[in-house]
Amino acid sequence: MKPNEEAAAISRAELAAPGKELQAVRAERAKFFNRESSWLEFNRRVLHEALDPRTPLLERVGFLAIFTSNLDEYYQKRVGGLKRQIDLGVVSRTPDGMMPEDMLKLIREKVLPMLKQQADCYEKIIKPALAKNGIHMLNWNELTEHGKHLARDYFKKNLFPVLTPIAVDPGHPFPFISNLSTSLGVMLRNPNDPVRESTSEFSTDPEDMGMQFARVKVPAVLPGWIKLKNPNHMTSGQEDEFRFINLEDLITHNLDELFRGMEIVEVESFRITRNADVERDEEDAEDLLELISQELRDRRFARAVRLEVQHDPYKPIHRVLSHQLNLKQDDVYEMPSLLDYTDLWIINGLNVPELKYKPWTPMTPPRLADEDSDIFNIIRAGDVLVHHPYDSFGSSVERFIKAAAKDPKVVTIKLTLYRTDKDSPFLPELIKAAEMGKQVVVLVELKARFDEERNVQLARQLEQAGVHVVYGVVGLKTHTKTALVVRHEEDGMRCYAHIGTGNYNSKTAKLYTDLGIFTCDPRLTNDLIEVFHFITGRSIKTDFDHLLIAPINMRRRFMEMIDREIGYCEAWKSRGADPEDPNRPTIIAKMNSLEDKILINKLYDASQAGVRVKLIVRGFCSLRPGVKDLSENITVTSIIGRFLEHSRIYHFHNDGNHEYYIGSADWMYRNLNNRVECIAPIYDLTLQKKLQLILDVSLNDQRQAWDLQPDGTYIQRQPDPNDTTTGIGTQQLLMDHTRQESASVNL
Incomplete structure (x- = not known):
């Protein structure tokens, strides 16, 4: 259901x-x-x-x-x-x-x-602090006359040719407004027309007031904050290095150039959001590629669901927008300051090192330190676990795919792509491999939300190069992060695999924490062969021996493992039920989100039986922890920091025979039922210790950790003022650990 x-x-x-x-x-x-x-x-x-x-x-x-x-x-x-x-x-x-x-x-x-x-944070804290550090976020009125002259010059050279004012009248219908675009609503009056009497003292209809509405789209091709060149005499205050003016403000104060001869009565900035939840019917689609392309077209014209306007909006403009976009008052949000804070990325990107995190350069994993060694020989010597962005994505995952593409012994490469970067280093390597005669199969998930257009283009590019492209299983998103390489060796064909928690995306690999394992263990690779058969050939295999695959066996296996911990509670209770007993049945799970009702109820059963459940859930969590007689043995921690916590780790005590798993799936209904997901067991004891380190550091964090309360609120932990080491968060500790580990190898 x-x-x-x-x-x-x-x-x-x-x-x-x-x-x-x-x-x-x-x-x-x-x-x-x-x-x-x-x-x-x-x-x-x-x-x-x-x-x-x-x-x-x-x-x-x-x-x-x-x-x-x-x-x-x-x-x-x-x-x-x-x-x-x-x-x-x-x-x-x-x-x-x-x-x-x-x-x-x-x-x-x-x-x-x-x-x-x-x-309030932006206006009262951030802006003044930026100004103290020589970064001035200026309004038009804060410029000197000379500064305004320079700003007008920028407008004439760079904005005037780009802007397209569109008036609305019987001959010009209300224009289409694209999703998340910022616009200026302008009320105009022809000074040569007689002023018409308003039909009502309280009327806000522009026509009743003798006015005309026009829209000017703020061009997305330009940054939302314009850096002013030649800082001398731009303001009456101290001259500093960085001075910016808001693009909307710059356009607003030069609209007379666009509407010559017209009286500009009022100007309001606004921004709309459109629905991206467009329904599709894959079952009846003859061509999934065309279906997704059509969905993108439909989404572009989908209904508006939110209108953001300036605080205390001008009523005639507000009325026009609400009517034309078919929005109710509760769909309108009066923004107390900026309309779009994403424009601030240009400020975040300024090269002022003392105002940013200390730079982090991902390290090459110790097992892969010798760049000249054969990566397949390394994997044959034992599984390799990598943890991004602490470990370098380029010297591990990219190296693996490049080696497979070039190695004459490799006959087949199979890869799933859910989200990848625009300039992905994988694509040219896969294309070269196909041109060399290797069998290259790429599963491109066309339904990855907000990446559909990129993935459609990617699929066509790969197909044109001779790569076998498949689009997954009808009715399911292929969310698994897996690569399979088949190599012809002396003793026959050997399979090598990478199974990860994150996308094959070199950019997000520097921003998200993710795990991956390289292995040629037949227990895993034999199952992974079957997974690709399921994806590409519609195999109806009903179970796997080692991998947990959604929607086939993952839910059942997780439920069985939780039940197993419940079963061990009887023996634990017979020993006295000491809460600190190291052999107490325990489940530790790290994920992005927790929502699946069936699994939550099973975790409640485990808590009531005495199982200790420690959850590390970055995002939303539907489970209510710490409730007497329901979940008093469950804790939920959230880690927020410079990197987005994206890795999934599942640990079961199993009566001292510890089991660890990593993979692509959260404990959500969609992951367990509506997606193709892969969770892999980690058998190597050394790699298990590394996973336990990540879990321990996260659970003991006193800097970045938040604890979920029974009422749904979160309380951030505070470092011990008498112990400076408690002020170091999870991510900094793991950076330090990675740096030390790398240094010990290089000694």
Whole structure:
């Protein structure tokens, strides 16, 4: 049963259930946090990094941008999906009992104070601090006359030819406004036309007021903050190195150049967000590539779900926009300061090292330190575990694929691509391999949200080069991060594999924490061969011996392992049930998000049996920890820092026979049921120790860690003021450990 179906069933049960049955339904709901609320709490923790004075100044600017970027995606996907449910008349409740309309109200109530907090952080803390460090974020009115002259000169040379003012009148319909674009709404009046009497004292209809609406799109090809050259005499204050003026402000104060002879009554900036939750029917699609291309076209013209405007908007402009975009008042957000904080990335990128994190250069893993050695020989000598961005992606994953492409003994390369960078180093290598006659098979996931267009282009590029391109299994997203290399050696064909938690993306590998294992262990590679057969050939294999594969055996195997820990609790209790017993049944799981109701209920069962459950969940978490007689043995920790925590690690005590797993799947319904995912066991004891180190450091963090409370709030841990070592967070500790490990090899 899918989540919406389950929620609808609960709704029907509530309507039909009197007395004790109704109480049971409500008690079941009380066991789960609302997903939307929990996600917003995650973004609040992101915003806190901008508020935290311990974060370097330019990194705080970056977190303001990340907060907005996260919220943009959230409104496109989640709010867009809720609005589509309402439009379709879907009557269903979330596991905690809320209807879509309730959810939209809750989201707005939570978001508005955060937007105010973001604006106060920028205006009252960040801007003054930047100015003290010689980085001035200027408004037009803060420029001297000479500065305004230079800014107007920039406008005439760089903006005037690009801008396209579009007036709205009977001959010019309201223009299409693209998703997440910033525009200026302009109210114009022809000074030669007689002023018409308003039909009502309170009318805000432009035509009643003798005015005309026009729209000017702020060009996305230019940065949102323009660096002013020749700083001399730009302001009346001290002259410093960096001075920027907001692009919208620059355009606003030069609109007379666009509307010559017209009276500009009012100007308002605005920004819209469109729904990205577009429905598709893969079952009836003859060509998935064309279906995704059509979806991209549909998404471009999808309904607007949010309108962001300046604080205290001008009513006639507000009325035009709301009417034309078919938005209600609750869809409109008055922004207390900037409209789009993602424009601040240009400020974050300034070369001022003392205002940023200390630079980190990923290290070559010790096992791969000899660049001239054959990587296949290294893997044959034992599995290799890499942890990005502490370990270099280039000297590990990229090296593996490049070696496979060039090695004359390699006959086949198979790879899954979910998200990759625009200038991926993999593509030319895979194309060269195909041109050399190797069999190259690439699974390109066309349905990777917001990367569909890039992946469509990637698929066509690979196909034109002779690479075998497949698009996965109908009805499932292929989210697994796996590569398989088949090599012809003296004793026959040998398979080498990389199984990871993150995408084959060299850029995000420097920003996300992810794990990967290189192996030629037949226990894993034989299963992985079958996984690719399932993806490319529609194999109906129903189980795997070692790998956990969704949607085939992953859920069942995880449930069995949790039940096994529950079973061991009887022996533990017979020993006295000492909470600190090192042999106490224990589950430690690190993931991005936790939402699957069945697994959560199983974790509740484990807690009630006495199993110690330690969860490290970066994002949203629907499990309610620390509730007496339900989850008092469960803790939930979230790590937020300079790198995005993306790795998944699962550890089961197994009566002292410790088991460790890494892979691509979170404990979410979609990962376990609607995606092709791969979780791999880590057998090597040395590699297990490395995974345990990551878990221990994360669980003991007193700098970057937040603890989820039974009421759904998070409390950030605070370092011991008498112990300076507790102020070092997880990510810095792991950087230090990696550096020390690398130095010991080079001695």
